[in-house]
Structure formats: C-alpha cells, structure tokens
Amino acid sequence: MKISKVFAFFLSLVCQISFGQAADEKLLHGEITIDSIGVNGINILNLTSGKTSLTNSDGTFSILAKANDILVFKEVSLKTYEKKISSTDLIRNRLVLHMQAKTNELKEVIVKNKQISVFSLGIVTKEPVKYSPAERHLQTAGDFKPIMLLRILGGGMPLDPLINKINGRTKQLKKLVVVEKKEMNIQLISELYQQEYFTLQLGIAAEYVNGFKYFVVENENFVKVLHSKNEQKISFFLIALAEDYKILLQSKN
Template sequence: MFRFVFLFFVFNTVSVSGQGTASQLLHGKVSFEMTGLDGIYVVNLKTENTVITQDRGAFSIMAKVGDTLVFSGFQYKKIQVVLTDEDFGGSLFVVRMQPIMNQLNEVVIKRYDNINAVALGIIPGNQKSYTEAERKLYTATDLNASASAGGMAGGSVSADPLLNFLSGRTKMLKKELEVEKKEQYMKLLEKMFDRDYLVNRLKIPLAYLKGFEYYTVENDKFTKILVSNNKVTTEFLLGELALKYKEIIACENE
C-alpha cells in the first residue's frame, strides 16, 4: 500500500511540474557555414508566435520545453526542432540551415567554335561590335570621306555630322548612350545582388530600392568596380553607398 501511494505521489508531482513550466525568452542564432542568416522565419507551432532573424542571424522567441520551432527561409530547407531542457541551458541556441540544391539533368553541349559569322564571311574579322545607342551616335558623327558634302567647301566630307551637331541630334544621342550604359550597369548590379540582399542585408527600404540602384550607377568609381566583376570589392563599395543613401533618406524625412 505504501509503495502504491509513493508512486502515485511521484507521478502527480512530475505531471504538475511539467504542466506548470512557463514560457521564457529563448535567444538563438541561425547560420550557414559560420555565416549568420537574416530574414529566416522562426515559428513556434504551439503558440503560433513568429519572428524573423535579424542582423547576423540573431533571434529571440517565447517558448518552453516541448515546443516545436520551425525554421524556414528562401533557398533553405525547412527545419523543425523540438525544444529540450538543454536548449534553455544558458548558452546560445544555434540552428544550422542547409541550402536547397536544385539538381538539373545532364545537358550535353556541342561546341562549334570554328563556325561563326566571321568564318562564314558574313562580317569582316576584327570588327568592333556596337550597341544600338553606340551605332546611332557613330553614324551621326562619322566623317565619311567618300560622301559628297552637297555644296560644302571641298566636297570631301559628309555634311551629316555638322548638321547633327547644329540641330542638337548629336547631344541627344550622347545622352541616349549614357542612359543605355546606366541601364546595363543596373542589369549587372541586379544580377550580382538580388533584391533580398539589398533590402535585408543593406537595409534599403523597399520603396527606395530603385532609387538606390540609380544612385549607385551614377557613381563612376562604383561602375568601374562593377564591370570588373570583382564581387568582394563591389560588395564593400556598395555597402558604403548604402550608408550614404540611407543618410540622404533620413535627411529628406526630417
């Protein structure tokens, strides 16, 4: 009889203790290969409380032993973790994410390096390739010695460059070429750094995102580094421009 009462007392003590465990603030970090990941969603399935990791992957969420936390983010595998006593032991709770690998079927590409427009005689070799804006400007300013000037002194050069200059067409085409270059810089920037990087890592407000891209390509030093495809140097300079741009935004909003 004594043994039965003792076991009943122990069972009820453990049960009451487990039910009375209060939620507490769990501090943690989400990372991938020693790099903190910001923008990762952390969801407590029991309470439905949700937070997003901040700078260097840090987060804090209310939870208790037995709760299940779900970690999910763009291009990373979803992870579920059931919390234990050890997770609240005082040290930082660390979760390591794994990227989603999209495996493609094998593609065999046959190269025909010797067959091209030059080899086929369609265009002469060593010919400069022009963009549309460059071609328009070149045509408008080229001095064609074989053309008649139509009454100009000597009649040895075309009158088109002079007429284009006087009419303002040359100036307009130069501006068009500058716009084309900036568009190419912006495409290169967007290819190298996606929207998530600019918004979540550099903290550029979404409403100012396009304005920031225009701001960067107006910087000659940045565009020279950008076209060099040196991502490390480009990323460093982009971070400096982001700080200056956010200062401009702050001044405008005062």
Template sequence: MNRLLYIIMLLLTLQAVCQERQNLLGRIITGPNGVPDVFVINKTAGVEVKTDDKGYFTIQAKSGDGLIFYNSKIIVREFTLNQDSFKTSPLVISVNYGPQELDELVINKYGKINSEGLGIVPKGQKRYTVAERRLYTASAMTVGTVIGLDPILNAISGRTRMLKKAYEIEKLESSLTLMGGLYNEDEIMENYKIPEQYVRGFMFYAIENKEFAAAIKGRNKILANFLMTDLAEKYLKLIANDK
C-alpha cells in the first residue's frame, strides 16, 4: 500500500514538473531575415518580451500557451504552443510585413472621384475591408442559385477557414489601434496599476473581451473605463498566479 502511494505521488510530482513553464528560445523571421523589436506576448501567462536585433527571444511558456507576435510593421500572428514546440531550438516563427502607412498624402484635385462618384456602386452602400471581401467571396453559397466552383474548392481546401482567421486578426488590429487612441501606456500603468512590462499583454487581453471591444469601437470611454477596471483586476490576479 505504501509503495503504491509512493508511485502515485511520484507520478503526480512528475506531472506537475512537466506542466511548469520553462524558457522557450525562439526566433521571428520574414524570409531569411530575423525581425527585431517584435513584442512576443504569452497571453495565457501574461508575460511579454521583445525580440533582439536578430529576431531572437526567450520567454517563459509551456505547452498549450497562446503566443501573440506584434509590432507596428508586421501582421499580427497568433500561435498555440504544443509539446513539439519545445523540441526545436530555436522555435522559428515566420511573419509577414503589413502595409506601411504614409506620413502624409496630399491630393489637390479630383478629391471626389471614388466608386460612388463614378457610379460603380450605389451611394451609401456599405464598404468592406479587404479581409471582409475575401471572406464573403470564399463562403458565398446563396440558396436558389447555381453553386459556383470557388465555394466548393474553398470548402475542400480550408481556404474559408484561413480567411476567417485573417478577418479575426484584422479586427484584432483595428481594436488595438482604437484602444491606443483612447489610452496611452502611461495612463494604463498609472490608472490601472499594470506593470510596464505587462502593458502590451494587458491590451491584447482587454480587446478580446467583446463588451470592451464594442465600447472602444463606439468610442464610449465611460463604459470602457468601467470595463477596464474589472479587466485590470482580473489580469493582475492572472499574472500574480503565474509568478
């Protein structure tokens, strides 16, 4: 009986050790080149680091943790770790550069030339983003019409699922931009007591809350402030439990 109890305790101890977070060495690249100054956020643990000038990073993580890779020049990428993630060192994550915004664009003439002005689309028609248009095209199967070849191929290839993911990431980036317009990092640290090294992680944590995302989209800062207080308390408990 004592021997059986010993074996059970040993197995439980080994399981607990295996579930503890450990240092994960990784590198973020685009093509053959490392990408510097990318925020690597473990949204599960609330830990954040930044890549060095060659794209390398080290972060505390374990299998099942969700990582987010973000800076102003790349398209946000999310990645869920598994046991194989720790078998390769460094873990290489490939990202893509996003479109770069111009500091200023001045148009002196023809300011009213657009799709509505040219009569291409009806006036007041809803305009879709690139990701929304691609998702609509990929998934359109209207009842009562002949089904085209593209939707069938997309259902087989999983392209629709991929485009849904791209659309979700686009919404995430949009919400993050809106939040940055309402709150700066100093304000988050001072008013909500979020430590400096966790600010970016908290921002991603907050915008995943549907009510908060809707509040900042509507620029309702009173409601956003109310929700932020509760979210900050929960986030501080989360990072305290992972220390």
C-alpha cells in the first residue's frame, strides 16, 4: 500500500512538471549561418520536448521552446551545435547562431588485417557491447523503471535513475541516442556514395541531397539493408526511395 502511494506521488509529480513545461512554450525564431550566409536543411531537435524543425533556404527557422530547453542543431558536414534557451532568448525571440564545418586533420591509416581484435585472438570469449557516446551517457544516467520503487523499503534503490527521470535527463539522452544513430547512418551513406550519384544517377537536385539522406534513414527496412553493406541491395532501395522522395517534393511545390 505504501509503495502504491509512493509511486502515485512520483507519477503525479512528473505529470505536473510536464503540464507546467508545455504551458510555458513559445514559438522561437532564429537563423543559422556559416560565414554570414544562411544555411538550408539544418535539422533542429528540442531535446526536452522532442519537437523538431528544419532551417529554410535562407537559414531561418522556428521551433517551440521554453526557458532551459536544450536545442541540438545537426547536419552531416557541420559540427553539432547545442544551445540552452534562456529567458532572454525568449524575450528577444531571435536566435542568431553560427555553425562550423567539420574538419578532419587525421591522415588516412590503412589497416591490412581488419580482423585482428581481442575477440578474434581469443583474449576474450565474448565480444563486448559497443556503445556510441550518447549511449554511454544514457548507460551512466540509468533508466528508471517503476519496479525500482520496490527497493525503497530495503534502502537499495539507486537515486540517479529516479532523479534523472524527474528532471527529464534520461528522456533527453534517449532522444539524443536516436538522433546520433540517424547521423551515423547518414555518414555511412555519404561514405558509400559520392554526391554525383544522387544528382546524376538518382536525379535529385543538389540542394535536396541532404534532405534525401534524412528521408531514407527514417525507413527501417532500408537501415537494415544499409548495415548489411550490400551495395547492390542498398542501390535498389535508394532508387525506389528516390522516386518516393521526388514525388514528395513535387507535392510540396
């Protein structure tokens, strides 16, 4: 009975926090530039609310946000940019952000034997799970589950998952993991196919190529084929999805 009351209390608290946050949201306007030029097709994610947006051809955008929300700005060729929204930002209602292109200063390293690892050499009998940076943050934060409340009586309940559940950090980290995986898939596509493949072979205008990449990684079947690294199958999927994408563009024009 006590456990039910404790769970009901935390559930009520989370609902009140969520309702209060939604009521404070405001449509925030902004602009993203590189070298004073507006940038088209930048993906914007509000980690707190999960809402997304995309910059227009002149680099301008709008997205619902409130004070202390964290906005993430991503594009394959640019460095990821994060911005915590302040009360002043909401009053001014005009964000001007400057993003930078990614640079790679490392020289190419050729590994002749790609199969060598502690797993292949028999040092360990089971290959360890590999986590991306965002997944490691999520593992550290912990994921709160209602059954953990049963451990309160024994004094053995970890506090981090509960605290992170209340302040929304775990939810934010889960969303960032999803975004990061999509970004990695887009990077893999860019490594497999040059820009000319999309413009000449698939007939997609250069300004829409990045948008097409984001479009295809939303398709779960395509992502499975992508990770098989079978270029023939990947190409078949891209050709079919390119037709769908061009129809979508025509319907919006």
